[in-house]
Amino acid sequence: MIYLDHAATSFPKPPEVYRAMACAASRYGANPGRGGYGMAVSTAEALYRVREEAAQLFGVSDPRRVVFMPSCTAALNTVIRTVADGGRVVISDLEHNAVTRPLYAASAVCDTAHVTATDDDATVAAFERAITPFTRAVVCTYVSNVTGAVLPVKRLAALAHRRGIPIVIDAAQAAGVVPIDVEGDALDYVCVAGHKGVYGPMGTGLLLCLEDRPLIPLSVGGTGSESMRPDVPDTLPERLESGTQNVPGLIGLGAGMRWVRRHGVEAIGARERAVASRIYEQLRATDGIRLHSPSPAVGTGVISFTAETVGVAALSDALGRGGFAVRGGFHCAPMAHRTLGTLSEGTVRLSVGAYTTVQEGEKFVQFLKKITGNPLFFRG
Numbered sequence: 001m002i003y004l005d006h007a008a009t010s011f012p013k014p015p016e017v018y019r020a021m022a023c024a025a026s027r028y029g030a031n032p033g034r035g036g037y038g039m040a041v042s043t044a045e046a047l048y049r050v051r052e053e054a055a056q057l058f059g060v061s062d063p064r065r066v067v068f069m070p071s072c073t074a075a076l077n078t079v080i081r082t083v084a085d086g087g088r089v090v091i092s093d094l095e096h097n098a099v100t101r102p103l104y105a106a107s108a109v110c111d112t113a114h115v116t117a118t119d120d121d122a123t124v125a126a127f128e129r130a131i132t133p134f135t136r137a138v139v140c141t142y143v144s145n146v147t148g149a150v151l152p153v154k155r156l157a158a159l160a161h162r163r164g165i166p167i168v169i170d171a172a173q174a175a176g177v178v179p180i181d182v183e184g185d186a187l188d189y190v191c192v193a194g195h196k197g198v199y200g201p202m203g204t205g206l207l208l209c210l211e212d213r214p215l216i217p218l219s220v221g222g223t224g225s226e227s228m229r230p231d232v233p234d235t236l237p238e239r240l241e242s243g244t245q246n247v248p249g250l251i252g253l254g255a256g257m258r259w260v261r262r263h264g265v266e267a268i269g270a271r272e273r274a275v276a277s278r279i280y281e282q283l284r285a286t287d288g289i290r291l292h293s294p295s296p297a298v299g300t301g302v303i304s305f306t307a308e309t310v311g312v313a314a315l316s317d318a319l320g321r322g323g324f325a326v327r328g329g330f331h332c333a334p335m336a337h338r339t340l341g342t343l344s345e346g347t348v349r350l351s352v353g354a355y356t357t358v359q360e361g362e363k364f365v366q367f368l369k370k371i372t373g374n375p376l377f378f379r380g
Helices: 015-027 038-058 072-083 097-105 120-130 153-162 246-265 265-284 311-323 334-340 359-374
Strands: 066-069 088-092 111-114 135-141 169-170 188-191 205-209 290-291 302-306 325-331 346-351
Touching: 015 246, 038 066, 038 188, 038 205, 038 246, 066 072, 072 097, 072 135, 072 188, 072 205, 088 097, 088 120, 097 135, 097 169, 111 120, 120 135, 120 153, 135 153, 153 169, 246 265, 265 290, 265 302, 265 359, 311 325, 311 346, 311 359
Parallel strands: 088 111, 088 135, 135 169, 169 188
Antiparallel strands: 066 205, 188 205, 290 302, 302 346, 325 346
């Protein structure tokens, strides 16, 4: 199988991630923060080192502002339920359901700014027009999971702050691929998927908090500290981390982030864009293929496309049977497909990772040309 579905989850992980998880299962078996004996203390120390790793990778000076989450979705839900709460929020038209559904659940009024994938000035202007005196926050993706387009979040953060409102960043597709400096870029809340570009296991995520506003926890319970209080502690990260942590997963996430830091986010991103650009240019020269993504040279390694001669579902299924892992459909981002004009079926999406080779991309394009150029392939 040639794996081209890294936007869903990265695979394979670096070998050290698997080794770290196996080690954690036997070495860090105690519940962190729930005992003063050796293994409990060493487990807590190991998790703190993961916070430090994340703080270094994402430009957070205080590791206590790194909150462990079970997913990027959980992080977004945690922030949105506090900053939105029935108010007005400005979002882009590329948002994932991990943003739009929590806003719907919070009864927030969404003012949508149209993103121009290759024109940062137009994108910033669209957000500026959408912000009103009643806007409580800006919530937007850093990188579209459908098109790979990169939003100008540094400029959007500056815009939000000029209007006196916070910005919440969905960095699920950006972390590990696009450099993120939380404090340097003044990003109030950054929500990270641990299992994608930072090469941790599924079931891990991060919430990076620059703002001091007390967030409403998704769940409350034991924190291992201030146990006589009837409510959860006020301080981070304890306020948002009730219950036992996913220790093996988080230790694996720490190993993934170390791998990314060692290789360099800029270098990883540049390599992915180079591989994806080769695929993109060949697809652009292929009759009957329509591209719905900007060039990876100005985006990331995510490419959405459709074919004139075959539907999205049939094409993605045929590619899967041919040994290519891609994703067809709406990618949990219906607004993006409304903007792209692909609401009838969605798109076929391929997404490269750090291990994707030029040769794998060549094989993909050759097979795609073979099957789209042969209508008999899809009969029977």
